[in-house]
Amino acid sequence: MFNNNFTSLKNFNTFGFDIQAKNLLVIKSETDLIDNFKAENINLSSKIIGGGSNILFTHNVDELLLKNEIEGINIIAETDETIDIAFGGGENWHKIVLYCVNNNWGGLENLSLIPGCVGASPIQNIGAYGSEIKDTFQWLKAFNLKTGELEIFNHSQCNFGYRDSYFKNEGKNLYFITQVCFRLSKNPKINVQYGDIQAILDQKGITHPTIKNVSDAVIEIRQSKLPDPAVLGNCGSFFKNPVISLSHFEKIKENHPSIKSFPVSETEIKVPAGWLIEQAGWKGKKVGNVGVHEKQALVLVNYGQGTGLEIKILAESIQKDILEKFTISLEIEVNIW
Numbered sequence: 440m441f442n443n444n445f446t447s448l449k450n451f452n453t454f455g456f457d458i459q460a461k462n463l464l465v466i467k468s469e470t471d472l473i474d475n476f477k478a479e480n481i482n483l484s485s486k487i488i489g490g491g492s493n494i495l496f497t498h499n500v501d502e503l504l505l506k507n508e509i510e511g512i513n514i515i516a517e518t519d520e521t522i523d524i525a526f527g528g529g530e531n532w533h534k535i536v537l538y539c540v541n542n543n544w545g546g547l548e549n550l551s552l553i554p555g556c557v558g559a560s561p562i563q564n565i566g567a568y569g570s571e572i573k574d575t576f577q578w579l580k581a582f583n584l585k586t587g588e589l590e591i592f593n594h595s596q597c598n599f600g601y602r603d604s605y606f607k608n609e610g611k612n613l614y615f616i617t618q619v620c621f622r623l624s625k626n627p628k629i630n631v632q633y634g635d636i637q638a639i640l641d642q643k644g645i646t647h648p649t650i651k652n653v654s655d656a657v658i659e660i661r662q663s664k665l666p667d668p669a670v671l672g673n674c675g676s677f678f679k680n681p682v683i684s685l686s687h688f689e690k691i692k693e694n695h696p697s698i699k700s701f702p703v704s705e706t707e708i709k710v711p712a713g714w715l716i717e718q719a720g721w722k723g724k725k726v727g728n729v730g731v732h733e734k735q736a737l738v739l740v741n742y743g744q745g746t747g748l749e750i751k752i753l754a755e756s757i758q759k760d761i762l763e764k765f766t767i768s769l770e771i772e773v774n775i776w
């Protein structure tokens with residue numbers, strides 16, 4: 440299990456960078472964590488990786504890298520209406536979504552085809568197509584890297600926000616998430632309001648969609664819009680959609696009447712970062728071995744020989760340009776190491 444020869448992480452990060460980890464430790468169970476903590480292998484400086492689909496590696500990893508491979512699907516509670524299921528943190532996210540969809544347990548179907556592992560899903564409260572994990576989340580179990588104890592976090596303790604949680608703030612680098620429990624519905628409510636889901640269902644003549652129909656539609660849309668990391672290295676959306684004041688929005692709209700927006704509150708509004716980047720002329724731009732995807736300006740890509748540093752420099756140039764052109768600071772969604 441303990442590998443202290445350098446290990447290439449090329450196949451463990453969706454940008455496909457050939458970064459080396461000095462020490463890689465595969466974690467298969469909570470006992471593995473406890474035993475290695477007692478043996479003083481694991482401590483607060485240890486790093487954690489799941490599917491590597493939200494990490495930008497800019498240098499080799501010198502710290503001990505813990506790879507989460509904790510499996511398991513456990514039914515915790517069940518009523519006529521709902522089912523609570525806890526998944527091991529190392530389970531593949533899309534696999535567990537399909538498992539729920541195939542059992543007609545609703546709640547995760549709009550999150551189909553998001554890469555990565557279950558254990559990372561609460562970190563940034565993954566979301567897509569009008570749904571976030573906070574909508575079905577019940578609790579999670581996490582190993583405290585400082586005390587060596589396993590702790591349970593309920594919904595409010597996770598402090599979920601838009602692509603945000605306690606684990607990106609006060610709890611950053613402090614916990615290894617081992618299990619996540621979701622409450623799913625046996626009488627699923629269909630959510631087709633967002634994006635092109637309804638249009639795809641209409642095209643197919645589906646008038647009474649099931650969650651399987653919704654999942655299939657989401658998969659189809661994602662495959663048509665987002666580059667497949669197996670073909671073109673990327674980490675999905677690189678920046679968060681910024682939230683700005685209504686007055687700021689109205690000012691931008693004067694010069695850009697086509698700007699899209701999503702209401703947030705009476706005084707604030709969210710604008711698509713991809714739209715801003717596209718308007719600023721970055722869409723499809725190639726810089727050295729990296730660039731901005733030609734179909735989706737929010738996605739930065741590695742053309743094969745690129746490095747994490749090139750992506751970081753490109754991201755900083757985009758941030759500077761958007762600040763100058765729109766007076767908006769773009770926040771990076773991806774974790775930079």
Ligand SMILES: Cc1cc2nc3c(=O)[nH]c(=O)nc-3n(C[C@H](O)[C@H](O)[C@H](O)COP(=O)(O)OP(=O)(O)OC[C@H]3O[C@@H](n4cnc5c(N)ncnc54)[C@H](O)[C@@H]3O)c2cc1C
Binds near residue numbers: 554
């Ligand atoms: C093509 C593509 C599309 C994407 N689309 C979406 C989308 O629609 N919505 C969305 O929200 N995200 C999206 N993402 C981002 C990514 O898939 C998610 O953030 C996913 O949850 C990351 O999971 P992972 O296992 O790959 O995490 P990793 O990249 O391995 O890790 C991400 C961060 O979480 C930490 N971490 C990982 N596992 C654990 C754990 N068990 N305990 C504690 N910390 C941990 C890591 O240390 C790191 O800081 C997309 C990515 C790609 C490549």
